[in-house]
Amino acid sequence: MKVAIWGAGTIGKALAHRLATTDFISELHWINRDLNKIQSRSTDIEHGLLFAPVCRRVTTASQKSASEVFDEVDMAILTQGYPVAQGDTRDDVYIRNREIFREFVIPSLSGKSMPIVLVITNPVDHLTRLLYRETDLGSSRLMGLGTVVDTARLCHSISGYVSPMPYPRDIWAYAVGFHNEDVAVTIPRMCAMGREFPPDLLEDIKRLVQIEIANGANRVKQATDEATLHPVIEGAVHVMKSIALDMCSVLTVSVHDPDSSNDLFYSVPCTIGNQGILERLDNLIPADTKDSMRLGIENAIRFLHSCGDA
Template identity: 25%
Template sequence: MNFVKNKLVVVGAGMVGSAVLNSVLSLNLLSEVVIVDINDKKAQGEALDASHTTSFAYSPNVKVRAGSYEDCKDAQIVVITAGPSLKPDDKLDRLVLADTNVKVTDSIMKNIVKYTKDAIIIVVTNPVDIATYYCQNNFDYPKNRIMGTGTLLDTARMRKIIGKKYNVDSKNVHGYVLGEHGGSSFTSWSDVNIAGIPFDKLDDIFKVEAHADKEQIDTEVRDSGIEVLKLKGYTSAGIAMSVSRLVKAILLNEQSILPVSSTLEGEYGISDVALSIPCVITSNGIENKLEIPLSEDEIDKLNKSADSLKEIIKGLKDNK
């Protein structure tokens, strides 16, 4: 496949799509960014607005434009953000979007596969685990070349909360939020550490007065997106940065380990459902899915997360 070097297509010019557009431009790694939307004028407006930023010093001269699905044919990366998002007055559960956004994703993938089965596809559309499963299992597309943003943002939120608790840069907090990007996600506390110091020893080492409560932190992580939604009406900055992190890992063939959503094929004894575990991300997409050591309780939580998602998948299949 002859790619245009460092070309990326964003499908969806809504709040998230426009945030992704501006975030990936700030990486200074792309030569061309194309935005595609059913509302072509909106796509043109977002592209025109973003293109003006390339005139500033230290901004590369990226070609930014509105386009069509045909632009996927020589793109290295395609980011799917299209589909309605939760609104503050909705039932605040990403899974309520499943039926509508699977239909949206179906239409998008049918258009993408007309032109490529080589690009790395990053799925952002919620519920991201359901949308990722649908993309990976219905279009004869290499599964390793499709990934959902999954719990990458949840992991960033967890690290920020813990870093703030112990007054350290959150980039020195290590560990993952796993499972569903939603109500059944959980932190793998057996792996969480700061600079190699296990979580259960942090209170003593950092001499904090109030003990860190794992359940409280997990709840805060799960509720963070909903809190942003209630306060500003939508979420965009965090998820856009999550996409940028994946784009950078792919373009630079980083071999970084990041929690992304993908269909499990026996990992932890789980199959036929997409959820997040740590994965090695390269220019080939998902190079390897890692079964990191988990406690029995954490494996049980992962299975519960899988069962919850499987019920949604079954419901979608039954409604076909």
């Protein structure tokens, strides 16, 4: 698969290096506002291609050339924009990142139905929605990283409370809704594929895993030395792998809600394959979790109204 990465912040840089060593990326095209910032790094990645499984080409492009790059690639990853400052919420950077998207990203995608686009820039749900409303990409080829990382943290956290301890990938639990403080978790009793999960401790464990998820998210937001962003990179790679290899993995990406008159995007479990979003699996979300997701939906509508974006 040929992929474009836009942005050279912490996530953009880490993704570029990581993707060159995967077994499903054949070409990597790196776009950035400032070419000087990525040219040396790009050359270093090229120098490592002798050892790369399949990647044979790495290029750099300024954002003025983004439209041409998008004509060549199967998938684009958007990481550019202002990061969330310490003490702020993801929503606090929406207005500024919306301007960046409107000025550069949306014109570059204008009139295109390709590539498949994965948004990582925060607030991920609202920016993915913005692209849906202002481009022709459509709902199946457009997704945000959403709560993929929250789900990864959730499954790992739960695995530590299950006996015998399973692999995190063997836990069937999901973080859903908006990628912010309103994220909701669903932990089915049989989430551990039949292994013992102490039912009388379910509520305590639910509370504890939510603390662990929030701690992980706070480390990323605080951007201290302890925040490696590793799960963000791995989550994005897994989404791309599922698309490249048509794996039909179930992932909680941020997707269009077809029942929302506001075109809201938020995370539900979806199957992901080479056409992008293959299917929303709303049936995996129990009624009580849907109830708690409603609060996030109301807050999102209120926020978008306040930004003149309803």
